[in-house]
Amino acid sequence: MRHRHFFFLFIFVSAVFLHGKTWVVKTPTLAQIITAAEPFDTIIVDGGIHRNTPYEIRKPLVLIGENGPVLDGGGKTEILIVHHDSVVIRDLTFQNAGISFVDDNAALRIEKASHIRVENNRFKDNFFAVYLAQAAQCTIRNNHITASNIRETNSGNGIHLWYCEDILIEGNQVSGQRDGIYFEFVMNGRIRNNLSENNLRYGLHFMFSDTCEYTENTFRNNGAGVAVMYTEAVKMHRNLFVDNWGSASYGLLLKEIRDSEITHNIFRGNSVGIYTESSNRVMVSQNDFLENGWGVKIQSSSLENVFTANNFIGNSFDIATAGRQNHSRFDGNYWDKYTGYDLDRDGVGDVAFRPVRLFAYIVQQNPPALILMRSLFVDLLDRAERLLPVITPPTLQDNRPLMERVNPL
Template sequence: MEGSCKMKRRLLMFTLVICSFFIAGVVSADEDILLQQLIEETPTGGILELEDKTYTGNIAISKPITIIGKEGTSIEGGGTGNVIEIRSDGVTLDTLAISGSGMSRSSQEEHSGVRVMANDAILTNLTITNSFHGIFLNKSKNTRMSNITVVGHGANQLGTQGNGIHIMRSSENYIDNSYLEKTRDGIYVEYSHNNFIDNNTMTDTRYGLHYMYSNYNSFKENNFIKNVGGAAIMHSDHIHLEDNKFSFNQGSRSFGLLIQTSRDIHVLNNEFHLNQRGLYLEQSTSNRIEGNDFFQNEIGIELWTSSTSHVFIKNHFNKNKVHALTVGGESNNDWFENGVGNYWNMPLLDLNQDGIGDDPLEYSSSLSELVEENELAYLFLASPAITIYEKANDLLTQHKVMAFDKYPIMSERKPINVASVGVGIILAGVGVYVYRRRALR
């Protein structure tokens, strides 16, 4: 009997020890304790659960832990420094409202709501306001950001605020399903390679997305709405952008997408709607513009002759005031490839019904010299006077060829491959012949 009691006591003690290990991994912040102290008390690899109340920053995280808030959980800095500094690999922040970083640009570093200085961080369901930069990545790798909201102070204070997400000398980071509004740039990427930016919305910024000296980056399925510039790619190579929407980017010399001093940029299946200029190319080379939709822009594509060796195919130009404008002289670019050009929404003959115009198309305009000589011309692109100016110069045969498309697409449907159709007819004929021979046996 006594042995049985000892066995039960040992089993109870063992159970308590096991439970203590599980309990040690989760710290609940029920008491009114300083957040930094709660972080220090959380074991390495543990979880700190915060209540739906306001905690005081600034805080530093120097070990891999997870901090999870609730709806209503907020961390407020004192208006100096970074609200949250991540100094350790493997830190996760989830469901937090963050505000109150330092706003001064005269300090040694530009402060932010969250500053990441290590690798493998996970940032999700964060709302950041009243901070210079929202999130700042500095020499970090493999940070995953999802469902991030950053709201700045608006266009009138661009000079006194930073970017929604600032990526500096950091690689292999992921940003998705986030919303960035009223910051200097929505996402700024400098000297950072192999980053992936997908399914985000940037609005009311200077540039929604801004690359500088950053190669092998990708951005897909993003919405750039009502910015000074949708996205700007500068001094960067090997960028892939696909299925993005550039809309309502209007203002003095605004654009949906800028490519400047960059090469091997693949612009695939994007929508450029209602911008002052859909796509603007300058001092760049060897880029591929394919399958994009240019609709109701003042200028669909503005191409300066400092940009050469580009390929434009399968793009759709519809209801733009000017579909394409080559500025600065003749350009050395291709508007067709392998028997396929672009759709221009212009009357053409297609007697053999192959989906390609029977004759080459020369798209012309008289605006290039006007734009080159006087930047104020951009202010009048929406004016009916521009249409009158174009028609008058058309009558006087003073138009210049902006694009030469040898194989213009007849409609917005994909052109028919004549060789494939021919092979299909032959195979169908062979099939019918074999079927009839068998039926006669």
């Protein structure tokens, strides 16, 4: 009986002192998993906030978020840097990539890599959001990029491309960045069906980027509209340029653009629909210029541009030029200010239309004169100038003004 007691005591004591130890194994961090993964593995990031930024990918990988994982740069660092080809980044949220005055810090940087897909991600309050440097054959699709910076100087671009080739940018929404979409030295880029609005400077900005195509995008209410510069063979079709309003704001600013097409676009409610300087051989056709301050401002340094089958409706000034020279052709457009007649009923007005008002010329030289806009005297001046052009370029006229508006699209 006594032995039995000892036996139970022994068991009890053993249970207290000899029970198996519990190891608390923390979930490996994202960085460790990325390091451990084999090439072409898939990593599913299941929720959580991941703060050990920056993460770097140096092998082909698929990185997918589930249950809303967030990668947070803490306002200090970059977040994810891709250094290798064939990487997919999907369904992640990137936030708070740090502002830097020396480096272009980005939430997602793709550096010297090709065949990268970036889809369905959210980017919140980053300096630069998506940054591609020397990348090729990449797709940036259906991402949602927002930022709430107030000053341009501490705000970077939404989708930034530098020395890239064969890039598709489709279905993204960008707002609150410095430039929504930015291209510098890009070849063969396609920008389709994006919405870029409320950015501090330009909705779309590109330079030195030949043979790129911009279709079916909306650029709305950006600080200075859209700027395209120093580029050849640009195609801009079926875009919407709306509500870009301000003293230095343009629906579309063209500077040294050559051999390009601008067709089927709508320019509505901009201070200036298109401003063109030193741009040659640009075909502008079947666009709507609606309710802009100035429909088109064309500097005499622009040569051999053609404006045909466009609608000019409800603009304060349809066309303005800087000098007496005009080297562009206006032919077969619809002008709501045309007061001519069509006796032979072929749909084309029988007398030519001069779209440049004398008053537009005066206002260009002396902006405060705008206060006289609706005065009788200005109307008389305009009519006199239309009959006998003395100051406005005599060759700037549409010999075949249409009687009814062209229906684009």
